Amino acid sequence: MKIERAKGTKDVPPQEEIVKQEILDSLKTVFKLYGFSPLETPILERIETLTAKYTGGSEITKEIFKLSDQGGRNLGLRYDLTVPLARFVAMNPTIKLPFKRYQIGLAFRDGPIKLGRYREFWQCDVDIVGSKSMLADSECVKLTFEFFKSIGLKTFIEINNRKILDGIMESLEIPEKERNNVIIVIDKLKKVPLEDVKKELKQKGLYDKQIKQLLDIFGMEGNNAEKISNLRKIIKSDKGYDGLDELEQIFKYVKNKDLIFKISLARGLDYYTGTVFEAFTQDESVMRSSLAGGGRYDNMIGGLIGNADMPAVGIAFGVDTIIDALKASNKLKAKKTVTKVFVIPIKAEKESIKLADNLRKQGINAEVDIMGRGISKNLDYANSLDIPFVVFIGKKELKAKKFKLRDMISGKESLLSESSLIKRLKE
Amino acid sequence: MKIERAKGTKDVPPQEEIVKQEILDSLKTVFKLYGFSPLETPILERIETLTAKYTGGSEITKEIFKLSDQGGRNLGLRYDLTVPLARFVAMNPTIKLPFKRYQIGLAFRDGPIKLGRYREFWQCDVDIVGSKSMLADSECVKLTFEFFKSIGLKTFIEINNRKILDGIMESLEIPEKERNNVIIVIDKLKKVPLEDVKKELKQKGLYDKQIKQLLDIFGMEGNNAEKISNLRKIIKSDKGYDGLDELEQIFKYVKNKDLIFKISLARGLDYYTGTVFEAFTQDESVMRSSLAGGGRYDNMIGGLIGNADMPAVGIAFGVDTIIDALKASNKLKAKKTVTKVFVIPIKAEKESIKLADNLRKQGINAEVDIMGRGISKNLDYANSLDIPFVVFIGKKELKAKKFKLRDMISGKESLLSESSLIKRLKE
Numbered sequence: 001m002k003i004e005r006a007k008g009t010k011d012v013p014p015q016e017e018i019v020k021q022e023i024l025d026s027l028k029t030v031f032k033l034y035g036f037s038p039l040e041t042p043i044l045e046r047i048e049t050l051t052a053k054y055t056g057g058s059e060i061t062k063e064i065f066k067l068s069d070q071g072g073r074n075l076g077l078r079y080d081l082t083v084p085l086a087r088f089v090a091m092n093p094t095i096k097l098p099f100k101r102y103q104i105g106l107a108f109r110d111g112p113i114k115l116g117r118y119r120e121f122w123q124c125d126v127d128i129v130g131s132k133s134m135l136a137d138s139e140c141v142k143l144t145f146e147f148f149k150s151i152g153l154k155t156f157i158e159i160n161n162r163k164i165l166d167g168i169m170e171s172l173e174i175p176e177k178e179r180n181n182v183i184i185v186i187d188k189l190k191k192v193p194l195e196d197v198k199k200e201l202k203q204k205g206l207y208d209k210q211i212k213q214l215l216d217i218f219g220m221e222g223n224n225a226e227k228i229s230n231l232r233k234i235i236k237s238d239k240g241y242d243g244l245d246e247l248e249q250i251f252k253y254v255k256n257k258d259l260i261f262k263i264s265l266a267r268g269l270d271y272y273t274g275t276v277f278e279a280f281t282q283d284e285s286v287m288r289s290s291l292a293g294g295g296r297y298d299n300m301i302g303g304l305i306g307n308a309d310m311p312a313v314g315i316a317f318g319v320d321t322i323i324d325a326l327k328a329s330n331k332l333k334a335k336k337t338v339t340k341v342f343v344i345p346i347k348a349e350k351e352s353i354k355l356a357d358n359l360r361k362q363g364i365n366a367e368v369d370i371m372g373r374g375i376s377k378n379l380d381y382a383n384s385l386d387i388p389f390v391v392f393i394g395k396k397e398l399k400a401k402k403f404k405l406r407d408m409i410s411g412k413e414s415l416l417s418e419s420s421l422i423k424r425l426k427e
Numbered sequence: 428m429k430i431e432r433a434k435g436t437k438d439v440p441p442q443e444e445i446v447k448q449e450i451l452d453s454l455k456t457v458f459k460l461y462g463f464s465p466l467e468t469p470i471l472e473r474i475e476t477l478t479a480k481y482t483g484g485s486e487i488t489k490e491i492f493k494l495s496d497q498g499g500r501n502l503g504l505r506y507d508l509t510v511p512l513a514r515f516v517a518m519n520p521t522i523k524l525p526f527k528r529y530q531i532g533l534a535f536r537d538g539p540i541k542l543g544r545y546r547e548f549w550q551c552d553v554d555i556v557g558s559k560s561m562l563a564d565s566e567c568v569k570l571t572f573e574f575f576k577s578i579g580l581k582t583f584i585e586i587n588n589r590k591i592l593d594g595i596m597e598s599l600e601i602p603e604k605e606r607n608n609v610i611i612v613i614d615k616l617k618k619v620p621l622e623d624v625k626k627e628l629k630q631k632g633l634y635d636k637q638i639k640q641l642l643d644i645f646g647m648e649g650n651n652a653e654k655i656s657n658l659r660k661i662i663k664s665d666k667g668y669d670g671l672d673e674l675e676q677i678f679k680y681v682k683n684k685d686l687i688f689k690i691s692l693a694r695g696l697d698y699y700t701g702t703v704f705e706a707f708t709q710d711e712s713v714m715r716s717s718l719a720g721g722g723r724y725d726n727m728i729g730g731l732i733g734n735a736d737m738p739a740v741g742i743a744f745g746v747d748t749i750i751d752a753l754k755a756s757n758k759l760k761a762k763k764t765v766t767k768v769f770v771i772p773i774k775a776e777k778e779s780i781k782l783a784d785n786l787r788k789q790g791i792n793a794e795v796d797i798m799g800r801g802i803s804k805n806l807d808y809a810n811s812l813d814i815p816f817v818v819f820i821g822k823k824e825l826k827a828k829k830f831k832l833r834d835m836i837s838g839k840e841s842l843l844s845e846s847s848l849i850k851r852l853k854e
Contacts, residue, residue: 003518005518007500012468014464014466018465035764037445037764037765038448042438043470043535044547067504069546071434088438090430092440098797098798101441120471130798338463338464339464365459370566371524381523385523
C-alpha cells in the first residue's frame with residue numbers, strides 16, 4: 001500500500017506549525033483589540049447555502065468539494081468563511097448589531113494545483129455586520145496595518161471602491177451586463193501582460209476607444225487626493241460619485257501614507273458592492289501575492305435572509321502567504337520544538353522526573369528522557385531539535401543538591417541549585 | 428430557500444466560543460509544558476489511509492464521510508487525529524524519536540445523531556511516538572491530571588491494560604478470535620444493564636461459568652495494589668503478567684490517589700495494545716461522559732510502514748464534554764464579547780476614534796461606535812453584550828481634557844485623564 005497525502009494537501013510539521021501558531025495568536029490579539037469576538041461555524045454546509053444567489057459566484061462554486069451524508073443530504077465543504085457567516089446571521093435575526101466577529105478556520109477548493117496553492121487552506125477573517133458607515137471599513141483597514149506592524153512586516157494596502165469602477169464603466173458607456181466580466185479581466189492586470197488584457201477586453205465587446213480610456217484611467221498618476229479629484233471630472237454617474245465620497249471618508253479616518261488608491265483594484269468575487277482592499281509586502285524582492293484582502297458586501301446576507309437590508313464589510317488574512325513573506329524578508333525564526341530544557345538522568349531517573357515536574361510547575365517547558373538512553377544519545381536528541389538548555393542529574397549533582405545546566409548555544413555549563421536553575425530558565 | 432445548517436453540525440456563537448478558545452489555550456499551555464510541539468495534518472485523507480489495517484476498525488470506517496476530487500481520487504474526511512499521525516510518521520522515516528506532538532483539529536463521523544453527539548467535532552490529542560517505556564504512558568496521565576487541575580475541574584482517571592484483559596480471557600480459556608468482540612461488549616458495562624451484557628457475552632459463545640468468572644473479576648474490590656495482587660493469582664498468561672508489570676510501573680511513576688485501576692476498562696477501538704485510560708469528572712451530579720481518553724497503540728504506525736516496530740501512546744481530550752462538565756459544575760464563566768471598553772462619542776467622533784486607537788495601543792480591547800447612534804442606544808448595545816466599561820466623550824470632557832468612565836456593573840462614574848483611564852482599564 002502506498003502511503004501518501006491526498007493531492008493538493010500538505011502536512012505542517014512542528015518547525016513550521018510553531019511559527020504558524022504564533023502568527024495566528026498575533027492575529028487573534030489584534031482582532032480582540034478591535035473588539036472582534038470569535039465565532040465558529042462548521043466546515044460542512046448544505047450545498048444550497050454554498051451555491052445561493054449573492055454568494056461566491058460560478059468561478060468558486062464549481063470548485064466545491066461535494067459529498068452527502070448517510071441520509072442522502074447534499075453537502076459541500078465551505079470554500080470561504082463569509083458565506084457561512086451570512087448563513088449564521090440569517091439564522092440569528094435577533095443578533096446584536098454591529099456584529100463583529102473573527103473566525104480562523106479551514107476552507108476547501110477543489111481547484112487546479114499550482115505552486116503554493118492548496119485545496120485545503122486556512123482563512124482568518126474579521127467582519128462587521130450591520131454598519132453602513134465607512135468607519136467600519138476604516139476599522140478593517142487600520143486593524144490590517146496594526147497586525148502587520150505587530151509581526152514586523154512592512155506592508156502597503158491598495159484600496160478601491162466597486163462603485164467607482166461601476167461609475168467609470170457607466171461613464172465610458174460599457175454595457176451593464178458586461179461590467180462584471182470586465183471586472184474579472186481588470187483583476188488580471190497585475191498578473192498577465194497588458195496586451196492580453198486588451199485582447200480579452202476586446203473579446204468582451206469593448207471598443208478600442210473604451211479600452212484606451214479605461215487603461216488610461218487605470219494608469220493615472222498622482223497621489224490619492226489627485227486621483228480622486230481627476231476622477232471627479234471624468235466620472236458622470238451618481239454611483240461613481242458615491243464611491244469617491246466613501247473612499248474620501250476612509251482616507252479621512254485612516255491617515256496612513258501606505259494606504260494607496262488603486263483605481264484598477266477589483267477583486268474577482270461577485271459579492272463585493274463597495275470598498276475593496278488588498279495588503280502587500282513592501283519588500284520588492286518578494287513575489288507580490290496579496291497577504292490579506294477584503295471589502296464590503298452589502299447584498300449577500302440580505303439576499304440570504306430575503307430582501308432584508310444587512311450591510312457588511314470584512315477582511316481575510318492568508319496565513320500561508322504571510323509566512324512566505326516573512327520567510328522572504330528573513331523575519332522568520334523557525335523553531336523545531338517548544339521545549340526549553342531537556343533533563344538527562346545519569347542513573348537518576350526518579351530525581352530527573354521530579355525535576356522536570358517541578359520545572360513544569362514553574363511554567364517552564366521541559367522534557368525528560370523517556371527512552372532510557374545514554375548521555376550522548378540524549379545530547380544528540382536535544383541538539384537535533386535545537387533545545388536551548390540541557391540539565392544533567394547524576395550522583396555527584398544529587399550529593400551536592402545541585403544541577404548541571406548546559407547552555408546548548410554557548411556550550412557553557414554551570415552548577416546551580418534548583419531555585420537558581422528555575423530563575424535562570426525563566427529569564 | 429430554507430436557511431439551515433447541515434444535519435449534525437452546530438454553530439458556536441461568541442458567548443460559547445470565547446470559553447472554548449480559553450480551554451484550548453489551557454490545553455496548549457499544558458501540552459507545551461510537557462514538551463509537545465504542534466503538528467497539523469489535513470482533514471482530507473486518501474480513503475486507503477483511513478481504512479488501512481491496524482487503523483480505526485470497521486465500527487469507525489463505516490462512518491467515514493466519503494468524497495472524491497476533480498481527478499476522481501477517492502478521499503475521506505478524517506475520523507480522528509491518530510491515523511493521520513501514523514501516516515505522517517510513516518512518510519517521515521528520519522523523524523527524531525521520541526516524536527512528541529500535539530494536534531488540535533476537527534474530526535468527522537457520519538454517525539447517528541444523538542444528544543451531544545455531532546458529525547463534526549474537535550479533538551485535542553497528544554501522542555508520543557517511539558518510546559516503549561511506561562514513562563511515556565505516565566507523562567500522558569500526569570499531563571491529563573495537570574490540565575484538569577489548571578481549569579479547576581476535579582477529575583479521576585481510570586486505567587487498565589489490554590494485555591491484562593487478554594490475560595484474563597486467556598486464563599478463562601475464551602477463544603482468541605472472540606476476544607476483540609468480548610472487549611467491545613465489556614466496553615458497554617457502564618452504559619447498559621448487566622443482564623444485557625451477560626446476554627451479549629452468551630451470544631458470543633461464552634459459557635455461563637466463563638461469564639460469571641469474568642464479571643466476578645470485573646467486580647473485584649480493593650485498592651490498586653490489592654487488585655494487582657489478586658490478579659497475579661488468577662491470571663495464568665505471560666501477556667497478562669506483562670500487563671500487570673506495566674501497570675505497576677505507571678503507579679510507581681504517577682503517585683496520585685485519583686488514578687484508579689479499573690479492570691473492566693477496555694475502550695472500543697481496535698488499535699490499542701497496552702495501557703488504556705479515561706478521565707471523568709468527580710462531580711457526581713454530572714453525567715459521566717469521559718472527558719479524555721487514550722492509550723498505547725504499538726502496532727498501528729508500524730503496520731502502516733510495513734512490519735516496522737514503532738510504539739506509540741497518546742490521549743485525546745474532548746473539548747465539548749469538558750465544557751459540559753464545567754457548565755454542570757458551575758465553573759464556566761460565559762462571556763458575550765472580548766471587548767473591555769466601549770467608547771461613546773457625544774458629537775466627538777474624531778476624538779472617540781483617537782481614544783479607541785490609543786487604548787488598543789495599550790493592549791486594551793476597545794470598541795467605538797460605528798453606527799452613528801445616540802447615547803442610549805450605544806448604552807443598550809454595551810449592556811446587551813455585558814461590556815464591562817463605557818467611556819463618554821463630549822464637549823465638556825474634551826474641554827477638561829478628561830474622559831468619563833462608567834463601570835457598567837457598579838454604575839459608578841469617574842472623570843479621568845487619559846493616563847489614569849488607561850491605568851484603570853489595565854487593572
